[in-house]
Amino acid sequence: MDIRRPPPRSSSGGVEPRFRQVGFVTSAEPEAEPAPAASPPAPDGLSTGARSPVMIPPPLIPDHLHAPVPVPVPAPASESQSFMPSSPPPASSSRLEAASDLDDDDDVDVSWARPPPPALPEPYKRYLTEKKNEDAPASFSQKPKLSRAERRATQEAQRAAKAAAKEAGLKSTAMASDVNTKLSKQPKTAKTSLKKDMTQVNPPVASDKKTSVHPPDKDRKKDGPQPRMQFDNAHRVVKAKKRSIVNQSEAQNRVELFRHLPQYAHGTQLPDLESKFFQPDLMHPSVYKVGLQYLSGNISGGNARCIAMLLAFREAINDYSTPAEKILSRDLTAKISSFVSFLIECRPLSISMGNAIRFLKNRITKLPLTLSESEAKASLQSDVDRFINEKIIVADKVIVSHAVTKIRDDDVLLTYGSPSVIEMIFDHAHEIGKRFRVVVVDSRPNLEGQGLLRRLVAKGISCTYTHINAVSYIMHEATRVFLGASSVLSNGTVYSRAGTASVAMVAHAFGVPVLVCCEAYKFHERVQLDSICSNELGDPDAISRVPGGKSSSHLKNWADNENFHLLNLKYDITPSDYVSMLITDYGMLPPTSVPVIVREYRREHFIACTIDLLHWHGLLNHLGQSELPASKDCCFDTEQTPHMCADAKSKAFSALDMCSSPKGRGEPQHCCRLATPMGTLIPGSLQPDGPSTSPFSELSENVVRN
């Protein structure tokens, strides 16, 4: 797919970089570890086993920067949409999102690479002043009002636009919303035209129904997560299809409830793709290979998929050479985006992959211009290696070292499916001589547990194997339940292989502790309340095939009857109250602390980037707001100006802000989540902050009271 050339920063940059922000997965820079004691256990967690696994390592942030990030909250939402089609998002939508990311990235990139532009774009200036106001208590309440007013104005504009559209006799909602988009964006001048342009080019992203509902002003944008492509909108699906590489045909007899998710007839893409394998310029062969492996299911499992993808990208970077008249960071990002969109066509990305992509793009955009091409490539490759090593391999080791402490002799450990971390835990526990028994619970249609069972038995671990239906029968015996996760969302829900929720529920009912093991790079800011809104649909025919062929005749030719549907759901959501503990490379946490990890993670990343940048620009010595290179985000402001953060009040405000600003005002599910929390969210999310917790929460409570 040919990605639209990113718009010049000066025009569209006003909107984009702001919610662009930062991937929250970037590994810590070496410079970011001034205090060795405060470094996380990640790299050497195994060797330094002396550290209590229960302790959460303090964030690796210099003390003077330890203040909370004032406005990271909006970031998550926007991040999720822009970079990560997190979870298994609808295929081409995320592809196109990726494309839009690309644009963003370019903006960001330029902004960083160049000296600060002579004049800040209007929106930026306003943003900065807003930020300043926020720091002054008096004007604290001003901001929400302002944005609300703005929102109302834009909503009215939209309503008018809608009415106009209706009057015009536009039947299809898609068309209406298109118009809507344009109309609502008219007030904006310079960048609006560009935006429109983009809208036409990338219809599914820009003209997505919800996007159009969102007022174009930036405050709005950072609040609500950008909606993913909804596949029940025929108009957009057709448009999206035009640009896809992979030939896909819709599956028959779709389940009504899941029209918004993509589902393609299985096996139709593979031959087509294979035939294109030797077409030059289509895709880098290593990426192509990985895509085919996803499609055929040869690579599955969050970590495996992520590593395979990163290695493919690494290879592609290695073979990359910047075309004439192009800038490496821009062109490479575009390249990566096209890779990603191809991979999404093969199989929707997992959240972990989205995070990894975000990381990689960030690294690319952060490349200093002074680097030569070969240096840049080498740096990127080492970044990829480091990500794989630190965030996945070492993280797994740390998790294993933590989890093993929770295994006692004579335990009966129940697990579901075949999570790679869990297998490593069992192996390690067996190696260090713990005596335990494993119950492998499995489910159709993939029966991944059989592989785990075989490997464990071969290692001499006593195993019991059963189906998920029998989990209530076997739960009497179990003393611990170890589950893997595809992602952990910031409301504490665990997004994982379908059936995990059932196992956790039964364990909860039987009073068996549920330990979810998940690397922190899989955490995500998104929230989800049910398994319907976002999921991945597998091949429905897999259900009709029954081992032994006993009842295969029953479901033969099921597709002939329009009343007959088969639903092969890949993931489900485990409510956080079923989870006793999360074991991550950051330690063992309650699920309520996920937002903290997400926040800390991002901050760590911010610091790293900031220091990088400041270093490059030689600005390390004089941090002044005026000299900020067109700060792309308010988080940046505060990070770079520690004196502001040192102010206790701003601390409190930022905490309050964090707790009170709804992450996604636009969507009912977010509101649902945030309706209660004022009280609970504050202590819960601040909990693992270590020593700084108490003054922090007190302050914010004070502010709430006042």
Place this chain on the structure above:
Amino acid sequence: MPDVQPLVSDFVLKLKRRKVEGSHAVARQTAELLRSVVSQHRMGSSANQAAALADAVRAVGEQLIAANPIGVMAKFFSSTNVDMQDMNSRMLWPGVNPAELAVGNIVRRVLHIIKEEDISSTAVGIEGLSVTVDSDDEYDSEHDDGPALSAAVLAAHARNALRAPSLQTLLEDIPVSPAISRTASSTGDSDGKSKSAGDKSSTRKLKHDVITAIGDLIDEIDSCYEPISEQAVELIHQNEVILTLGRSRTVKEFLYAAKEKKRSFRVFVAEGAPRYQGHVLAKELVEKGVQTTVITDSAVFAMISRVNMVIVGAHAIMANGGVIAPVGMNMVALAAQRHAVPFVVVAGSHKLCPLYPHNPEVLLNELKSPSDLLDFGEFSDCMNFSTQDGSPLLNVVNPTFDYVPPKLVSLFVTDTGGHSPSYMYRLIAEYYSADDLVVRRKSGS
């Protein structure tokens, strides 16, 4: 009864070998067998015809109930390992066939029928023979209140003896304790007395009545779907989304009935691995034009949030309102409770079991062949592994049933109407007499 013995042992063998499966088929065949036992039973000239008949039935019933499949299971599991705890605990409770509680139910129902018929005929007899009773007075020296007993009072006693005490019987006008205690201790004697004094026709009538009543019972078992499915329209509304697991004929008839009444609704069918009966049900529903979606069992939790009602069949309903149901049902019930979705169990009254379950997951369960779950061919290499003490490393558990505790059940729909789980004990008291709850005890004494 040498003449019925081949029949009985044949049926026992069938039960043991799982040739007959499903509570409906088992109930029906048990009832038929007992009918032939009763009809072949020679009414001797013994004092108590009813007791003799009941003993005969009880003896057969005991054999049927004892058709415990442990031996079969042990053979199945010789290659893998069955939890010894399970086996032991099952040994401890050998009187109960874990697989087919319906056998015991029907045996008890027949015993109850015999008792009921006996008492009703006695009541009639006494009415006619009040003079005889009077004349017998000097024979039963301890029965000083004999003459005072009217037939109506005796009937009330009979009801009392048959049914567990309930508010209804308490409110009825009943004579005070001496009469009751006498009835309880020596009705049989006095009945036998009166009957032996009576003519031969009364015994023949008893036998005939019992056979007719068993015939009615068989009819009831066969037609239990109709009264249940009649209630479907009242419980299923337009555009309802229903979830069910596995296949139950009762559920199928229930949904058919709703469909025939022009209700349009959608059904999610969890396939019910490893037996995949859900596929069969889905196919049957689709043939009737019901919009059906087959989901994996693992997707139940994900889908339940969009479901309005869970309708499932049961294997047996215990006296406490708990349900023995196909495996996986507890998971569904828990998910339904979590999302406040009504969990409705539809079952015929022959599935009502008068036992109170203890550790039913283990004791009232049955482990099937592991080959349903694992392909022995594929895993043959793993079978050889064993621990130091020789026990195999690889165990496969394939239970058939799940126990759903009463607190997870919202409603029972039986052929007598809808009932809450807490009412089940009372319903059971309607069908069984308290003496028969433990079939074995009587025969031992």
